[in-house]
Amino acid sequence: MVGAGQLARMTCQAAIGLGIRFRVLADSALDSAAQVCAEVRVGNYTSLPELLAFAAECDVVTFDHEHVPGQHLAALEGAVAVRPGPAALRYTQNKLAMRERLARLGVPCPRYTPVSGLDGVKAFADDAGWPVVLKAVSGGYDGRGVWVCETPGAAAEVLAHGVAMIAEEHVAFDRELAVLVARSPHGQAAAYPVVQTVQRDGICHEVLAPAPSLAAVRSHEAHRLTLGLAAQLDVTGLLAVELFETPRGLLVNELAMRPHNSGHWTIEGATTSQFEQHLRAVLDLPLGAPSAVAPQVVMANVFGGTDSGVYARYLHVMAADPGVKIHMYGKAVRPGRKIGHVTVLGNDVGELRARAVRAARYLTAGKE
């Protein structure tokens, strides 16, 4: 796995169970997964020679993130099985290409347009209204790639950074959903229950699995859309699709082709975790059952606070709720940084949310 963040860390746990040798290419020996993997290479994923040296030690290469340059992915493909492949990954690396492809496939999306300057944004807003969402076509700046602009002035500030952008309508959604499917090279696919993601300022705080009170017809629509996309884009491994649920139906917000925050609940909450499923898919093994093992599962992300000690707070969290499952990523604590997650299983979504949020807040401590 190229990249050694928390996704690689949790994939490592799944690989141990399956008895599959798992190596990571880490930026640093202190990376989340590098701390716990037995086989770590420290190297730069933007360097083709370093990628090739890593690939020489692997049967299959997969990814913890979407930042490996497309031309390197193509070169890697000559040396090793790359899953998902560059042709699929392109749609996670270039938002304009993604929107254009989805539009051609007839997949419902927010209105969008590529913009090269403020005039384009204003023209788009004349039709779609303010606020306008600006998204970097790839990358971004200051660690961000999405900006909700309330006014032309705010849009001008974002555009001033000279990064290629698309403008998207600001969708008045009822809630945000996510669908996770796995697909193998031989074409087998499996879909997890549709979940609701609870976001604040564009950051996922909670995942409710399954999405409470979701109409069966919406769930089927979400599965059909995502399974169709996985096949049409020839995804191998996981495909996560973030959706807006709106009065006019579902709209695709974002795609990812790797284990996804919206699927962390599957570690305890599904027969096959997303991490095991990703391994099975990229290794072309038969997929595991994606069914939930409890009527309701809630996952809450843990963010760093101003108090850097986390371990000392285990006493409180564990004593307060012996049923909460803690996952810490070994990451240095910084305010607002995602450093872990907690999961609870049960029946009542309200009770589970209260428990998960309480545990996550205990672990944060201080101000986020």
Next chain:
Amino acid sequence: MVGAGQLARMTCQAAIGLGIRFRVLADSALDSAAQVCAEVRVGNYTSLPELLAFAAECDVVTFDHEHVPGQHLAALEGAVAVRPGPAALRYTQNKLAMRERLARLGVPCPRYTPVSGLDGVKAFADDAGWPVVLKAVSGGYDGRGVWVCETPGAAAEVLAHGVAMIAEEHVAFDRELAVLVARSPHGQAAAYPVVQTVQRDGICHEVLAPAPSLAAVRSHEAHRLTLGLAAQLDVTGLLAVELFETPRGLLVNELAMRPHNSGHWTIEGATTSQFEQHLRAVLDLPLGAPSAVAPQVVMANVFGGTDSGVYARYLHVMAADPGVKIHMYGKAVRPGRKIGHVTVLGNDVGELRARAVRAARYLTAGKE
């Protein structure tokens, strides 16, 4: 953790989730846990200097097996927290001491006596009948410590090895049960549901959790007995008690103070796995909920067969049953060697046993 077998390997997975740094002292870099742990020291657990060097890197030392010499454990205790401590571990290292202590505590056990020669065995059998079970007081020979002797001639062969022995009655049990509890230094304890173990030739093949149709009074008796023992022996970490269920009640067969084969079902089948629970107990963290997450769980051990390739058979096992959970230990395949286990969750014990055994046999291949 001293020792790097499959118990350490599965403890390593739990430590990753909790974000706890986990080191193993391995006999070899090829040991089951040494293959997957990020922090491995290769050393000899019978050497005090090597144990002390390992302990210097740890806050708490615990064990994958009971083979560290007692005097070394006592010396280690001066340097680091040793959990369980030597006073408790003695009862897993010396079967005569265990029987004597249990007798003093009034815990029901099979009749037993220390024996120094064939006359003693014969005298014991006059009362208890044949067959007689001979058990090495500690260790044994040829990798075994228990012999069921049908005749005086068979007993004489065992005694000829000159190992200190106790004789025990051969209990006519209805079935074998096991109870697993965790206990912390501060005295908190948690008991898992009582399970049935299905053994052949003294080797555990299946675990049924909970034990089907167990009378509530028996379950309470088993829990009371095991929780009492954990406190009386001052166990820290896990205590597994193997029991015979007989018409005259429960009898204690064996004790272990570490994660135990009879508790592997807890990885998927309980809110808190035995491996996470052992870590929480030895680190004096509040214990996790030991409750089952499904009405019935079945675990089947996977033994090596004559065909050494295991991975190639994943295709069959996974395709045949997408709900089976596979755990392989990375151990070289030898006929009869325990190399992994499988777990299935559901409602009907008969169906689950069939599925678990089928998956385990697929993975074995060839003759056990």
